[in-house]
Amino acid sequence: MRYEVDPETDVAEWAREVGGKNAPEITPEEVADMASSSGITRTGLSKRIMEQIGCNKQSAYRHIRTAISKKKLRESGELMFRNSE
Numbered sequence: 684m685r686y687e688v689d690p691e692t693d694v695a696e697w698a699r700e701v702g703g704k705n706a707p708e709i710t711p712e713e714v715a716d717m718a719s720s721s722g723i724t725r726t727g728l729s730k731r732i733m734e735q736i737g738c739n740k741q742s743a744y745r746h747i748r749t750a751i752s753k754k755k756l757r758e759s760g761e762l763m764f765r766n767s768e
Contacts, residue, residue, distance in 0.1 A: 707736035711750035715765040722762030 709732060717723070717731045729743035738746075747763070750756040757766045 707738045711753040711755040714750040715755040718765045
């Protein structure tokens with residue numbers, strides 16, 4: 684079997700179509716803004732993130748970990764708070 688190049692095909696467009704979607708993004712600051720002043724559980728925050736950007740649970744928790752590592756969010760017991768700088 685032989686394949687030939689089709690000059691009508693836009694290879695870059697084809698790659699975008701079959702390449703899958705990029706994960707929705709949110710900044711650590713935006714994650715921290717979702718935490719109320721009275722605190723929010725990690726589960727509650729992950730649900731807010733999923734609703735806001737339409738990501739899955741694993742991505743939401745990754746965004747929370749990133750916000751914590753960037754010192755935008757802090758944990759106290761079971762609650763998450765915006766880190767006051």
